[in-house]
Amino acid sequence: MSVVRTRGPVPVVLLAGFLGAGKTTVLNHLLRSGSGLRIGVVVNDFGAVSIDALLVSGAVDGAVTLGNGCICCTTDADSLETVMGELVKPAAGLDVVVIEASGLAEPAALVRMVTAAHTDRILYGGLIYLVDAEQFDDTRARHPQIGHHIALADLVLVNKTDRVSADRAASVHETIRGCNASAAVLSTTHGVLDPAMLIDLPDTVADDGPRQLELSDLLAEEHAEHDHADADHAHLHDGYQSVDFATAAPLHPRALAALLERPPVGVYRVKGVVFFDAPGHRGRYVVHGVGGHINVTVSRWAADEQPTTQLTVIGAGVDVDEVRAALEATVAGDRSTDRQSMLAITRYQQQGRRAS
Numbered sequence: 561m562s563v564v565r566t567r568g569p570v571p572v573v574l575l576a577g578f579l580g581a582g583k584t585t586v587l588n589h590l591l592r593s594g595s596g597l598r599i600g601v602v603v604n605d606f607g608a609v610s611i612d613a614l615l616v617s618g619a620v621d622g623a624v625t626l627g628n629g630c631i632c633c634t635t636d637a638d639s640l641e642t643v644m645g646e647l648v649k650p651a652a653g654l655d656v657v658v659i660e661a662s663g664l665a666e667p668a669a670l671v672r673m674v675t676a677a678h679t680d681r682i683l684y685g686g687l688i689y690l691v692d693a694e695q696f697d698d699t700r701a702r703h704p705q706i707g708h709h710i711a712l713a714d715l716v717l718v719n720k721t722d723r724v725s726a727d728r729a730a731s732v733h734e735t736i737r738g739c740n741a742s743a744a745v746l747s748t749t750h751g752v753l754d755p756a757m758l759i760d761l762p763d764t765v766a767d768d769g770p771r772q773l774e775l776s777d778l779l780a781e782e783h784a785e786h787d788h789a790d791a792d793h794a795h796l797h798d799g800y801q802s803v804d805f806a807t808a809a810p811l812h813p814r815a816l817a818a819l820l821e822r823p824p825v826g827v828y829r830v831k832g833v834v835f836f837d838a839p840g841h842r843g844r845y846v847v848h849g850v851g852g853h854i855n856v857t858v859s860r861w862a863a864d865e866q867p868t869t870q871l872t873v874i875g876a877g878v879d880v881d882e883v884r885a886a887l888e889a890t891v892a893g894d895r896s897t898d899r900q901s902m903l904a905i906t907r908y909q910q911q912g913r914r915a916s
């Protein structure tokens with residue numbers, strides 16, 4: 561499908577949602593969809609190292625990483641504004657900029673940063689909020705403030721509907737409707753979203769329409785409640801820790817599988833790129849662990865890419881030293897890696913198999 565190029569200000573769309581909901585998957589789908597839309601990308605990760613930058617498709621017109629923690633707090637508004645300013649310059653020739661927030665970012669803070677950007681080249685293009693259909697109830701029970709995040713969204717994607725029954729999906733839609741009666745709510749699988757939605761989010765692009773008024777009300781309300789620092793409005797990332805791990809040494813597949821299958825207490829998310837030195841398995845393995853599901857894909861290393869491992873582990877109340885030790889224990893060292901031991905990892909190449 562081809563998309564008509566926008567003129568004038570460039571819409572900046574926020575893509576948010578809890579850890580592992582599928583934000584990078586959506587982004588990669590949009591980038592590979594062949595829509596003709598030129599998409600600039602800003603990625604932000606909770607950890608100091610941006611794994612998402614490694615996982616975003618190579619075919620990006622403009623990609624910038626904002627590292628060192630959630631954009632909503634640690635990265636200052638000025639650097640985001642500078643990055644957006646560069647991407648929306650006419651010379652960049654972009655039709656839309658998508659900011660993929662970290663899975664623990666506060667959407668309200670991000671919306672404020674984009675709407676406050678002082679340039680007439682930037683148009684706030686709206687908030688796309690993803691939820692993981694299977695994990696939604698549990699996540700919301702742990703983090704009630706997710707209801708406030710959904711309230712700010714223009715489009716809510718109920719992703720991973722392949723993992724739930726139609727009734728479950730309908731019940732998630734109903735809960736979302738209870739949080740936000742005006743947003744469009746769509747079910748998706750593997751983040752398949754029509755790229756045209758990016759420049760035509762419902763009720764977002766009008767400068768002075770009712771949704772804009774509603775948005776400022778919501779932001780003001782969010783701000784006021786935030787000041788009260790009640791439990792609901794603690795930042796999502798409060799209490800979460802991340803541990804980054806990088807090594808040029810190959811990992812041992814069984815040791816990594818053990819970490820993914822039985823992660824240290826509190827770990828919710830593991831993601832990264834992994835190098836094994838097994839015959840026939842020297843490719844670029846991308847591994848994901850999200851709330852008990854493990855998924856592995858393999859591709860070739862780029863010609864200029866040095867095979868190395870980079871992993872990030874994120875969890876609440878984790879013992880950082882224990883996680884670091886568990887990560888270090890995945891290095892193969894003297895252990896030999898044969899085809900047989902690779903089965904411990906390749907069995908998860910089947911989409912989203914549960915750890916067993």
Ligand SMILES: Nc1nc2c(ncn2[C@@H]2O[C@H](COP(=O)(O)OP(=O)(O)OP(=O)(O)O)[C@@H](O)[C@H]2O)c(=O)[nH]1
Pocket residue numbers: 577578579580581582583584585586612662663664719720721722723748749750751829831848849850854855911912
């Ligand atoms: N079964 C299934 N798996 C999915 C779907 N969408 C994404 N995934 C998988 O979910 C895992 C996490 O996806 P990501 O796109 O990395 O999630 P994310 O929201 O960017 O993660 P963070 O940036 O860590 O918050 C990956 O293994 C994806 O392949 C889906 O619709 N169905």
